[in-house]
Amino acid sequence: MKGLKYLLVLLCLLFLSGCWDQNPLKDSSLAMASSSDLRSDGKLLYAASFPRSTQGGKGGSQQQIVEIVSATANTPREAQMKIDSKISGTFDSSKLRVLLIGEALAKQDINLFLDVLYRNPKTALSARPAVVEGMAIDLINLKLIGGEEISKYLINSMQSLQDLTIVNHENIESIFAKMLDPGQDFLIPYIKLDKNKSRASVKGLAMFHGNKYSGKHLTVDQSIMYHLMENEKGKMARFTKKVISSPRPSMNNYITVNVKKMKRKLKVEVKKSGEINAHIHLNLKMDVIEYPHNRLASKEEIPKLNEMLSKELTKEAKTVIKKIQEANCDGLGIGRRIIAFYPNRWKKLNWEVDYPKIQIIPSVHVEIISHGITD
Amino acid sequence: MVLFKKRKKKNNLLKKTDQTQVEGPLIFSDMNDNLTYIKNHLNHTADLKIQTIRNGDFETAIVFIETLVDKELIQDKIIDPLFQLKSFKDREDIATVINLETISCSNLSQAVNDLINGNTLLFVSTRAYAFSVNTQKFGNRSITEPSSEKVVRGAHDGFIESLGVNIQLIRKRILNPNLTVKYFSVGKETKTKVALLYMNQLANTYLITEIERRIDSISTDFIMPSSYLEELIEDSSFSPFPQMLNTERPDRTMANLLEGRVVLLVDNTPTALILPVTFFSFYQSPDDYNSRFFLGTFFRIVRLLSFSLAVGLPSLYIAIIAFHYEVLPDQLILPVKSSVENIPFPPLLEALIMLITIELIQEAGIRLPTTIGQTIGIVGGLVIGDAVVSAGLISNTMLVVVAITAISSFVVPSTEMSGSMRIIRFPFMLAAATMGFIGIVFCFMVILIHLCKLESFGTPYFAPLTPLRITDFKDSILRLPIWKLNNRPLDPHPQQLKQQSNSRDWGKDDEK
Numbered sequence: 031m032k033g034l035k036y037l038l039v040l041l042c043l044l045f046l047s048g049c050w051d052q053n054p055l056k057d058s059s060l061a062m063a064s065s066s067d068l069r070s071d072g073k074l075l076y077a078a079s080f081p082r083s084t085q086g087g088k089g090g091s092q093q094q095i096v097e098i099v100s101a102t103a104n105t106p107r108e109a110q111m112k113i114d115s116k117i118s119g120t121f122d123s124s125k126l127r128v129l130l131i132g133e134a135l136a137k138q139d140i141n142l143f144l145d146v147l148y149r150n151p152k153t154a155l156s157a158r159p160a161v162v163e164g165m166a167i168d169l170i171n172l173k174l175i176g177g178e179e180i181s182k183y184l185i186n187s188m189q190s191l192q193d194l195t196i197v198n199h200e201n202i203e204s205i206f207a208k209m210l211d212p213g214q215d216f217l218i219p220y221i222k223l224d225k226n227k228s229r230a231s232v233k234g235l236a237m238f239h240g241n242k243y244s245g246k247h248l249t250v251d252q253s254i255m256y257h258l259m260e261n262e263k264g265k266m267a268r269f270t271k272k273v274i275s276s277p278r279p280s281m282n283n284y285i286t287v288n289v290k291k292m293k294r295k296l297k298v299e300v301k302k303s304g305e306i307n308a309h310i311h312l313n314l315k316m317d318v319i320e321y322p323h324n325r326l327a328s329k330e331e332i333p334k335l336n337e338m339l340s341k342e343l344t345k346e347a348k349t350v351i352k353k354i355q356e357a358n359c360d361g362l363g364i365g366r367r368i369i370a371f372y373p374n375r376w377k378k379l380n381w382e383v384d385y386p387k388i389q390i391i392p393s394v395h396v397e398i399i400s401h402g403i404t405d
Numbered sequence: 406m407v408l409f410k411k412r413k414k415k416n417n418l419l420k421k422t423d424q425t426q427v428e429g430p431l432i433f434s435d436m437n438d439n440l441t442y443i444k445n446h447l448n449h450t451a452d453l454k455i456q457t458i459r460n461g462d463f464e465t466a467i468v469f470i471e472t473l474v475d476k477e478l479i480q481d482k483i484i485d486p487l488f489q490l491k492s493f494k495d496r497e498d499i500a501t502v503i504n505l506e507t508i509s510c511s512n513l514s515q516a517v518n519d520l521i522n523g524n525t526l527l528f529v530s531t532r533a534y535a536f537s538v539n540t541q542k543f544g545n546r547s548i549t550e551p552s553s554e555k556v557v558r559g560a561h562d563g564f565i566e567s568l569g570v571n572i573q574l575i576r577k578r579i580l581n582p583n584l585t586v587k588y589f590s591v592g593k594e595t596k597t598k599v600a601l602l603y604m605n606q607l608a609n610t611y612l613i614t615e616i617e618r619r620i621d622s623i624s625t626d627f628i629m630p631s632s633y634l635e636e637l638i639e640d641s642s643f644s645p646f647p648q649m650l651n652t653e654r655p656d657r658t659m660a661n662l663l664e665g666r667v668v669l670l671v672d673n674t675p676t677a678l679i680l681p682v683t684f685f686s687f688y689q690s691p692d693d694y695n696s697r698f699f700l701g702t703f704f705r706i707v708r709l710l711s712f713s714l715a716v717g718l719p720s721l722y723i724a725i726i727a728f729h730y731e732v733l734p735d736q737l738i739l740p741v742k743s744s745v746e747n748i749p750f751p752p753l754l755e756a757l758i759m760l761i762t763i764e765l766i767q768e769a770g771i772r773l774p775t776t777i778g779q780t781i782g783i784v785g786g787l788v789i790g791d792a793v794v795s796a797g798l799i800s801n802t803m804l805v806v807v808a809i810t811a812i813s814s815f816v817v818p819s820t821e822m823s824g825s826m827r828i829i830r831f832p833f834m835l836a837a838a839t840m841g842f843i844g845i846v847f848c849f850m851v852i853l854i855h856l857c858k859l860e861s862f863g864t865p866y867f868a869p870l871t872p873l874r875i876t877d878f879k880d881s882i883l884r885l886p887i888w889k890l891n892n893r894p895l896d897p898h899p900q901q902l903k904q905q906s907n908s909r910d911w912g913k914d915d916e917k
């Protein structure tokens with residue numbers, strides 16, 4: 031009899047196992063991208079894209095359909111619940127890849143609407159946040175060629191831009207630490223829809239101050255320079271600069287260089303008077319990848335170019351510094367260094383106010399070390 | 406000393422057989438009384454043949470069981486010489502004439518017993534004793550390569566159903582007086598011969614006495630194949646893991662003997678039982694040593710990997726699909742999702758259906774003749790596999806998982822270990838379906854604790870991992886070059902640990 035009892039329990043285990051707490055993949059709707067916007071009445075407009083595949087039968091000829099569902103609510107969780115009632119399966123954000131934030135919403139405290147993600151242990155922390163010019167919902171509704179899913183499109187394009195040092199690898203996990211850190215701010219990609227609304231392109235980096243978008247962004251070239259100053263380089267970092275001023279053809283006047291090796295020195299010093307100076311020195315070893323003028327074989331040409339490029343790039347760096355200070359975005363983490371090395375000075379500082387006033391002096395030294403297989 | 410010991414043991418054996426036959430009547434001086442006694446005692450069995458020869462001044466009766474003897478031998482070596490013998494004075498006359506192993510006996514029960522063993526009895530009129538001539542002949546299968554343990558390179562002989570031949574195959578490989586054989590007779594009714602083989606100054610003496618003690622305590626009517634013996638003397642019968650290595654390969658047996666292990670051979674079984682063994686011995690194949698050591702090591706690691714695949718893959722899949730799909734990479738999640746989307750079963754049931762189907766195909770295939778077996782393979786593998794997916798019953802990914810699992814469970818060179826892997830995987834799947842990854846971890850913990858605790862004849866089963874002995878990794882998990890293996894593995898506790906000194910000393914000479 032005793033054996034029978036055990037057998038019954040085992041059988042129950044076999045047929046009922048996990049019935050109550052399983053979370054089957056087939057019953058869930060995976061949101062791969064989400065967009066959040068602030069409506070004029072202060073409510074949240076939330077949308078998510080769900081890639082679905084229709085059963086193509088044998089041979090794996092499955093077709094991908096993307097379903098985009100939106101809802102208006104007070105909070106993201108409420109919006110998710112509303113969306114949940116509109117879709118088949120349960121809303122699941124554990125595979126979220128892109129988090130699009132509308133410009134208006136980003137200017138508010140973004141931690142408020144990210145809270146739902148940080149609370150859930152299943153959240154995909156590798157999801158990339160991005161600020162969208164105008165309304166983010168326009169971007170998520172974008173109809174792409176071949177029915178490509180928007181998250182795939184954006185992630186792929188961001189990855190290629192990361193190789194070009196334009197975009198950093200900031201995700202919602204890494205920005206969380208920076209959000210809480212008073213001595214550091216973050217920048218996330220700034221995406222703009224094209225005029226005819228068929229493509230989206232990354233226009234640079236949106237500068238955040240604390241949890242809020244400052245409303246200003248760096249351009250693509252400035253983003254590269256910013257990353258170099260932050261000591262982060264992708265596979266390539268290219269600049270196209272005007273070095274000759276002969277009238278025509280204008281293409282002849284430009285040089286494109288790629289950073290091969292780099293060294294950055296960031297030195298923050300607090301003077302006795304309390305004045306804070308930050309020196310950023312960049313030593314870039316460059317490879318010429320385009321130079322139609324083509325006189326690189328001559329001995330005078332390269333030092334001349336080195337000097338010109340150093341000057342141009344220092345100018346560029348200064349613009350970047352000016353911009354991030356204007357935006358009050360401490361993307362280089364200078365505050366962090368003061369906390370670490372000059373804690374007493376930090377206590378007296380009001381970083382919010384003082385950061386834009388400090389002196390950040392960049393200097394770029396360029397050295398051309400190679401120029402491809404032609405002269 | 407060794408020789409002496411060996412001889413002594415043989416004497417013991419003889420004494421033993423004598424002692425068992427002490428009871429029973431002595432041979433009568435009247436030949437016909439003897440013949441009647443034998444006939445009655447063998448229940449007038451039809452294959453009992455009695456042939457009387459009258460020659461010169463004496464009469465002889467030749468008694469044998471025709472199904473057990475070599476009739477040509479009897480004709481050539483017994484009957485023909487007897488005709489040439491003109492007179493009979495005493496026992497020596499017969500012994501000189503017959504050129505075969507001849508014992509004279511005076512006890513009828515023993516005579517009957519010899520008869521059953523295939524001997525021929527020779528009664529001489531009015532003499533109260535008989536000659537028992539060894540004329541055994543058993544039809545033996547030829548020595549072929551065992552089909553379950555094929556190797557690419559190396560010896561292609563295998564054990565057969567004769568104990569004598571099997572011991573010969575081993576002795577041929579170890580020309581050493583230290584190789585010791587001990588006979589036991591097990592089974593009250595069948596009196597099956599069991600041989601215990603070991604290297605005398607190598608194998609642990611405690612181990613041998615322990616095995617002898619266990620074999621002596623067997624009290625059963627019969628032991629059929631060696632697995633009977635295995636179950637009667639192994640430590641933990643309720644463990645899913647085999648604690649003795651079954652092999653049909655003499656070379657494998659020899660290598661294990663020289664590691665200080667002990668071999669049990671059962672008559673009429675082509676399988677040698679090797680003990681004590683560790684978990685990792687089941688993942689070794691003679692092929693490892695026959696190929697270069699890179700390959701040997703690589704294949705060993707692949708085989709060990711196959712263990713975790715065969716045991717863990719279905720449960721891992723269930724846990725992922727049912728609980729933790731967020732661990733799947735972004736690019737993988739959509740294909741997997743679309744394949745499981747329209748499957749009507751929960752993942753556990755889906756996996757069970759497929760795994761049981763595979764077990765069915767396998768069971769059906771084993772017992773069928775090869776010609777029909779192929780049909781089973783095609784129907785089972787191709788038709789079911791394809792149809793089940795297009796019918797939307799089982800997902801594509803599940804099929805891939807099941808196929809990889811099935812293949813990995815056949816990688817193990819030992820069939821028993823592969824069997825236990827097939828069994829262990831089910832509790833894993835159940836646990837995965839109940840608790841996800843945590844369930845799998847629990848199951849692995851239980852299995853690991855069990856493996857660490859398990860003993861095979863007093864040696865730790867999971868050696869050299871627990872107790873950890875990194876030097877023994879050289880020839881258990883890895884297979885280093887032969888000249889690196891100076892010491893035997895410690896797990897059977899051999900009397901001498903060293904098995905070679907520097908074999909590549911010539912390298913030093915060259916440098917000079």
